[in-house]
Every structure is written in structure tokens, then in C-alpha cells.
Amino acid sequence: MSNKTVVQATINGEEVEFLCETRQSLLEVLRDVLRLTGTKEGCNNGNCGACNVILEGVLVNSCLVLGVEVQGKSITTIEGIASPQGLHPLQQKFLEHAALQCGICTPGVLVSAKALLDRHPHPSEHEVRHWLAGNLCRCTGYDKIVHAILDAADVMSAEVTK
């Protein structure tokens, strides 16, 4: 049995402390240690984006980050996208546009889209498609996902203007 390391991090605004083996990925820590199962495993080698989280403001595949690497860092997962006031505009638009079918890629796509809009509040369709190229969806053909993200961007910029 390998030794475990104590790690402190901020996850969705809350300070947490956990024990993890050095070989455990951040994805495993989130799902198996912290039981935040909203972040999904699709491939475990960085190809599908289902495990996307935002680490220190940067979009990452949590399957490619080790748990011990997040010491002192801040992480946003799908569980941290909505606020106490309600759903994030992206979440709301995904529901309105029927931008999900089975829903397994949805957490990763939403986290990825949030990282996009955090950085580029007014993306073009091409920029959305380019940004999402790391998030595989097998159900939707991406059409309604792209529409939902563009619509959410419009709503959010209208809110900022108000």
C-alpha cells in the first residue's frame, strides 16, 4: 500500500482537506475521495473532456492532473457552476435548447463553456466550435450545444450592460 499525502485545496469556494495516494488523479480524488461524481470519466487519457474542471482559472482534464498537484489551488467543478440564486445562464440555456441527450458529456461541456465565456464573453460560432473540440459529444451533433452557448453569451452580456 502506498503512503497517502494530505492535500488542502479550495473546491467550489470551499476549503477542503483530503488524503490521497500520489498515483491518484484529480479525477479520482474528486469522484472517489470527495464523492463529487458530477465530473465524469469518459476515457481517462485526456481525449474526451468529460472530466473538465477549471484549475486556477485554466480549463484542464482532471484525469491528467494528479491529486497531489492541487495543493493550495482553487478548483471549479460542475457542482460549483450554479449559484445559490439559481442556475448559471449556460445551464439554463442548455435546458431551453435541449442541448443534452444522455447527459454524460454535459458536465464537461458546461465547465468548458464557462471557461470559454470567462475568457471570451462574445465568441463567434467558429470560436465556440474550436474551443469545444476537446469535448466529445456523441448524441447531439453539437448543433444545439453551440446554439445554447451563443445564446448564453448574449444573455450574459445583456446582463452586464444593464
Place this chain on the structure above:
Amino acid sequence: MDSETLEQVASADISVENRHYKVIGSRPIRHDGPDKVTGRALFGADIRMNGLLYGKVLRSPHAHARIISIDVSRALALTGVKAVVTNADLPTLESVVSRVGEGSINWRYLSSNLLAGEKVLYHGHAIAAVSAVNPHVAEQAASLIDVEYEILSPVITVDQAMRPDASILLDELRTNELGARGSTPTNIASHDQFQRGDLDQGFSAASVIVEREFTTSTVHQGYIEPHNATAIWGTDGQITVWTSTQGGHDARRQIAEVLQLPVSRIKVIPMEIGGGFGGKIGIYLEPVAALLSLKSGNRPVQMTMSRFDVLAATGPTSGSVIRVKMGAAQDGQITAAQVSLAYAAGAYPGSPVGSAMSVILNPYRIANVQVDGYDVVTNTPRAAAYRAPGGTNAAFAAESVVDELANKLGIDPIDMRLINGIKEGDRRVDGPISRRVGYIETLERARSSPHYLSALSSPSSATCKVGRGVGSGWWGNWPGGTSSVSVVVNNDGTVNLIEGSTDIGGSRVAMAMMLAETLGIQASDIKPMVVDTDSVGYNDVTAGSRTTYSTGIAVHKAGLKIIHEMCERAAQLWNVDPGTIDYADGVLTSGTNHIGFKELARKIGDGDGNVVASVSISPNGEGVALATHIVDVEVDMETGKVQILRYTAIQDVGTAIHPAYVEGQLQGGVAQGIGWALNEEYVYDAQGHLLNGSLLDYRIPTALDLPMIETVLVEVPNTTHPFGVRGVGEVPIVPPAGAVANAIANATGLRMTILPMSPRHMLEAMWAQAK
């Protein structure tokens, strides 16, 4: 209102001609949506419980080998390991074939696919499984299992497998030759045939004949969620399984057969399912996890496949070789067609060649025809259903030839299909007389669509060429199987809808909408839920585009029963004869008395017995689906890369219950079809090793690869469903490969006869043409 009157009222008020729906056709937010956008929805691999152990599988590094011995002692000696299971832990099964889902299964073959017996038949074939305190220890232990093999030569393609001197996979296999059992060992499991008319006469009446051979690669369903199962074999002998499946009851039956236990010993809890497309009908892990639990002191065991496991050992659909010879007269009438299809079944018989034999020519009315189909075993994973199984490759071949005939005759490709397209009353190539279908309507809408009327865009560079293609597709759907639902009226006027059809893409909201329409209340007042196999009657799998059709009929019937009961309750309240009560738009009226559904539910409360209804049905209807697609492509003549510029899918959808999710089915099917057309293929080396077992190398379309996918929903109601529903999920994957091939031919003059039409295959075809 008595039940006979109710049925009459129902057929008068809620008939397919009545298009004044209040709920159907609207776009409410799906009930399970909020949980799915916040990460709260629980999929199979999200189950966490005390004492959970993890299971991992040892898989064959060889495509074809005899297992001489298995030594598990080093694995069991590793700290943290709890148990190991092999084929020796499974009961020995008779060779019996049963229907599972839309297909059939031989229980002995299913068992030896779960854990290999005497032989491994493909790279990735499961051999043994280990349970341990964490997945890392389980994986390490699996690698410590020592297996001695006698390596045999593999056959990977149907051509290799059908050679007279081919290496034989299954010693006992004999060809089922048009119903007669063959006498010699073979890899050809069956040969079937449709034949009608006079081929010689048909071809001699043709002024143009095209004959081509097409080759298509093995492809995978590509669901993003890996297969998983969590099982507890309780100390009382009861087995509980949490899994991602397209059908809890079918999973239960398969587990029961493989373990030789009565179904009452097994409860399957279907979790949210992360895509299936046919690939999550057959089981892979469930009995193995249960056996590991039994041997690990009854602790729960969770198994989740790696992505390599998913690609190497589950899914795929058949690679194929398809020959098409078709002739047409000067006026465009197809006079004869002769087709043969050989489909790779993988390790055990059961490719979808049977449905491919129907798909390939069924859009057309052809008097002189012969279709031969061969089911061929190969050293690749056992083929599973994949969305309109067998249809995409079949239509790729036929639609290419129809397009070429049209070109040679100087007829517009849509006109060519209008001349030959199947209508009500025509005999289909596979036998039955066609009922009312909307094929002609899809062609007319295609011809008048903004897409078809638009000019092609200019090439983006001097090395590029642009072109437009059209393709059609037919799919039979499965308007049958058993569906069971229960409905409970709550004392606040909301309604619980309890069903067993697993929801793979929004079917809960569609069921809720059909119940709301029947009852005349809001969809948001219905609470639809998919429950475990102990809590609802039997349901066949969510497959064959049957759920909104069959379970929808059950929902409608249950709604009628609820109306009947509510009328009885109102009659008691008002002390009138129930027959005097009129029920419309959620309001009950008798003379001057009237009361709304919700108010009556509140008055009934919980004290006088709930208003409940249960229905179990097995409809035997019809509802075939037809679609026509238009695609514009740009071909880079230097690199061979094909880019999709514009895509429009036109489909007869019967009635769109929730149009957004119907559009989504079309868009998703098109995206998978484009992946099949342009990128996706299994790459094997000469020894049968899978070389591209990752989502980097097995490349499904990304957001950047696709344009917006335009949809046209043609609604020709299905007369065998109370709301006119046709299955919509499968047929949209049928036309894309043919449509894209026809667009490439239009752009370049190059007739592609191989899938995928990847840069490599495109360049090889261009070089061959240049010679």
C-alpha cells in the same frame, strides 16, 4: 363514462387527424434536466457505498488462441486482492438461441464472451476478473494472472474468414444455408435470401447497368460513458445490480440465464445511461461483478471499463463487403437489382446482416430483385446493435449506385428517387406491402428546401472542389415489444408516471407530454421516473426506435384508465351516473357540476384510496421511417480531406412529440453517420491487434468538424399510434455515408467504394484514378 364509450371518445378526440394538441409539439424543459446540468444525476459509475470493492478484467493480448492454462495464484497473493473469477466460475450452458432486444443471442456464446472458455477469439476478449480494495490494486492483480496460450492464426475481415482454407473460430459452427444446416466447419454462420421477379428479364430491360463492390470498416457506437456495473450478491442470495443499460429487464434476463438463476433472485437498477446506440443491450460485466461479490464476502463490487476495453471488447458494428448490381430504363425506372452483403459478426454469429438486407433496397419499388446476406464470424469483438443496425453501410452501397444510375441517365438524383420511391400499397423488396409512409414527402421537401435551391459555395482554395449529394434511407423500427407503466394521482393533482423504459435521450419528457395531453394537464404536473425491475412490469429495451411508440401507447392507455377512474370519483362526489360525466381538457362536467383535475385530486386526497392505473401492452403495429439527406462537401485534392459545408436532414417523423428532441435525434444520427463516412474505422495489424483503441486514434466527429445540421420534420402521422408517433432515432444514421459519397462524386468525379472516406482512402482512390 364507461370504458367502451371512453375508448370511442379517445379514438374520436385523440386521433392522428386531430392536430390541435396542447402539449404535444411544445418544447417543455425535460424533468431530469436540472440534475443533468448540475452534476447531480447519477450514472452507473457514480454509485458509492460502504465497503465498495473494485473489479478489473484481464483481457487477451491475442486475437485467436487456445487457452492452455490459467494460474491466478500470484494475483490472489497480492495484498488487497479479494477474489478472482474465470470461466470456470460460470455454469456450463446449452447452445440455445433466444431473442434479446431486436436481435438474438446464443446463451453459451454470451457466457463465453463474458469470460473466455477454451479459446480467446479477439484481442481484448475477457479471460479473468479480480476484485480488490481499489482499482489500482485490482489492475495490478489482473496483470499477475498467468495465462498460457496456443496462438492460432486470426481472420479479421469477411474476405479472410470466407476463404476455404480460413482458420476456423468455432469448431461446432455449421452454415445455416437458407434454413438447412451445413455439414462442414465454417466461419459462415448463415446465408439468407430474398428473391422476386426475373433478374435476367429485368436487366435486359435496362438501358444502363451499374455494378460495384463496396468495402466498409468496423466502427463503434462511441458512447462517452464506459460500460459499468456494480453488484451485491447478498447473504440471502438476492443479487442487486446497478448498471447503465438500455433495458433493465433484458439485463436481468441475461444475468439470470448466464448464472442459471430465476429472475426473481435478481434486481437490476438502471442508472442514468451515458449513451448506448444499441451497444448497451448486451451485458458484459454484470454477472462477473456479481460473482466477484459472492466470492468477496458479499461485499459490493464496482467494475468500470477503460476506454480501450470499450473499444476492444464491446460494441462494434460490422465491417462489410457489399456488391450491388442495378439496372434502370431510360425513363429512370429501376428494372432490376441484385445485391449480396457479407457482414462481419465478430467472434460469435449475429451480425445485423438481416436488417441490412431490408434496408438496402426498401426505399424503392423494384419488381425483379435478389438479395443475399451472409453472417460471418471473425476474430474481432462480437458485433452489437448500432443505431439502425447494418443500415448505414447498406445504404452507402445502394445510394451510391442509384446516384450513379441517375447521373448516367441525366436525371436529377431527387427525381430519380421520386420515380422509384416506395408508396402506400407498393410491395417492399423484403416482402410486406407498404403502409402509409412519407418517403415521397421527404423527397418533395428536399427538392423545395432552401439548401437544395441554393447555389454551391465557391471552393475555399485552388486545391479544393465542392459538390452536393443526396441520399435516402429506410428503417423498419420495432413497433412492438412489451411496455409496462404505472400511474399514480397524487393528492396535490400532480401525477407520477412510473416506467421501465430507460431514458437515453429525453424519453421521460416525451412520455410525460403524452400523458399530459391525454389527461389535459401540464407536462410539468407529471413526474416521470424510470424504476428498477422489481417496481414495474416487464419492459423491452430502449432500442429499435420503439420507446416513444410502444411505451407511448402504454402511457396513453394508462391515461384513459385514470380518466375513467376520475369520472367514477366525480360521480360519487356529485351523486350522478358516471356516464353523464364529460371529460375534456382536464375538466370534468356533469350538468351544472364541473371540477378540474387538480381540484378533484385534492378532494379525493389519500383517505379514499388513490387513483392509480397500470398497463402492460405488446403492440404489433407498424411505423417504418424514411429520410432524405442533402449534403455539400469540399474536397481538398492535395490532402484528401473532406469537409462538410452544409447538411440538411429531411425525415418523416410521424408526429414530433417534443420537436427539439426529435431534431436532436436527427442531428445526432447525422453526426454519427458523418463520422462513419469520413473518419471512423478499426485498425488492426496482421495478427489482429487493435491499433487504435483510444478516442484520439478512433476519431469521432468534434464540434469543429461539423456545421449546424438543418432539420426538416415532415409529419405523416402513423395510423397505428394514438398520437401518430413513428420511431425517429435510427433512420437518420442511414443516409449520411451514401449522401457524402455522392457529394464527393459530384465534386471530384471520384466514386468512392470504401468507408471511411478518410484522407488516406481518398488519396489512394485519386492516385488509382490518375493511373
